[in-house]
Amino acid sequence: MRVRTVHRITGPHLLLDGMGAAIWLEEIRFESAFNIKKRVSKACAHFNWGEPSLLENDTGYSIAIEAPIDQLYAACVLLEWACEDEEWSSQVVERIQREEKEHLRLRSLYVFCLERNISYTVDEDYFCIGYGLYAQSYPWTALPVPEKIKAPQSIPVVAITGTNGKTTTTRMLSSISKEAGYCVGATSSDGVVIDGETIVSGDWTGAGAARKVLRNSKVDFAILETARGGLMRRGMVIRDVDVVGITNVSRDHFGSWGIESLISLQRAKLSIVFSLRKYGVLVLNKEHTDIYDLFLKEFSTKRPDIRVVMYTTKRTISEIVYCNNDIIYVNSEPLCSINEIPLTLDGHAKYNLENALMAITIAHLQGISATHIREGLSLLLPDPKHSQGRSNIFFYNGGTVIVDFAHNEGGITAMVDLVKSLRPKRSFMVLGQAADRSTSLLKGMAYAAANLSGQHYWIKQIEKHTSERSAKETALILQEAMKEAFVEPEKISICESELVAAEEALQQISEGDVLLFFSHTHYEEVVQLLTRGSE
Secondary structure (H helix, E strand, O other), X not given: OEEEEEEEEOOOOOOOOOOEEEEEEEOOOHHHHHHHHHHHHHHHHHHOOOOOEEEEOOOEEEEEEEOOHHHHHHHHHHHHHHOOOOOOOHHHHHHXXXXXXXXXXXXXXXXXHXXXXXXXXXXXXXXXXXXXXXXXXXXXXXXXXXXXXXXXXXXXXXXXXXXXXXXXXXXXXXXXXXXXXXXXXXXXXXXXXXXXXXXXXXXEOOHHHHHHHHOOOOOOEEEEEOOHHHHHHOOOOOOOEEEEEEOOOOOOOOOOOXXXXXXXXXXXXXXXXXXXXEEEEEEEEOOOHHHHHHHHHHHOOOOOOOEEEEEOOOOOOOOOEEEEOOEEEEOOEEEEEHHHOHHHOOOOOHHHHHHHHHHHHHHHHOOOOHHHHHHHHHOOOOOOOOOOOOOEEEEEOOEEEEEEOOOOHHXXXXXXXXXXXXXXXXXXXXXXXXXXXXXXXXXXHHHHHHOOOOOEEEEEOOHHHOOOOOHHHHHXXXXXXXXXXXXXXXXXXXXXXXXXXXXXXXXXOOOOOEEEEEOOOOHHHHHHHHHHHHO
């Protein structure tokens, strides 16, 4: 048996409705997992915490327990104890109790807000009532008397998840909402942005990022890009989101939290619906029927109140938002042409058309006018300023370079389709991947890349993301898989870094060519090279 990880659960989660903790066990038989669950059950009974749940996953089992808001670290210690051979004793009880002091006033305030549907966020230092403009924060040492709390006014809150397109959809919806006069707070893999200003850079798509937005006193429209890691590590921080959008779910990031299959990843992403307020809305792409089918089968019985709204790139008046002859319609009324949305690249970037349709659907549901939707979408250009790292277009030595962050099979496939639709004289690609991806995922990416039928491929090594496998070994797996996909060996080069790959690839570009450049580690330096070369 191997303990993969143990986490505090601080909001709606795939495994829990409330707060608590969960542990993921690998390389374990059911009998052993069940015996551990019995030990957990005995310990929980001592603390009056309720019965634990035991769930099978792709790599083993998970055990989850609900616990008081002030005892989440203690719950983690309890789960870890249950996996050892130590007998239950007064010493074990003392060790668990020492982990965290009881805070009965915090418990009382949490239950009060929960029962009365009062918006809140909570971390290890502060309990905050309300969101954005109406947020009031209280340190744990000076919590208010629950009965004196008045329910604050609300602000629109949207959450977006999926495998690809989350950040672009967030940017589109942010631009639309800003044009409508809102002060937008957004989380994304680029950072936390408040009213157009990045207050912290990096991949901020979890609970901490959401709290930064929801507690900012300027914000009156919150957009929370939420990744699989955030959903599985902590759960959602709130349970009254107005609209949830799921862009798509494809093979990516297998290997953590018992996720080794597409359907398990879909379940993880769909767990975001538990953060919706009563009668909240789930927005889906009608062309991804597997997500909707899984929602109906496994989630709708728990949340029958959720309303599902779909959009589609195809002609159908049964949906609120759809396309017909390159025109986008909302409630059967023409909104704009696809060409008026720069990020669709005149319709060649089908994936960005889908992202735009989701942003349009959510904006419409929030009552934003057609004029503001059009204006917001028209302002985003395919360049580093407006769409950093996503479908950035550069002209270099008579050719075209497309820089993108795609890092999985689905993303690479979408970008390859884009390049093919442009009908270049010759096509090239720079690709690479982190060493923590499974061999199966790496091969899928390589096969997708091979579909470009490129003139040459440069596989970069990514040293900063190495794991048990070296960066060179990862590059060799990609190379061998591309050979399996009938790419001639002489058309593949392995480079020691992204910058070396950039320098070699740019030397080959000439008029009519397209270079598809997947940038993951040296984006700013690559942009500088391209900018200097285009002057």
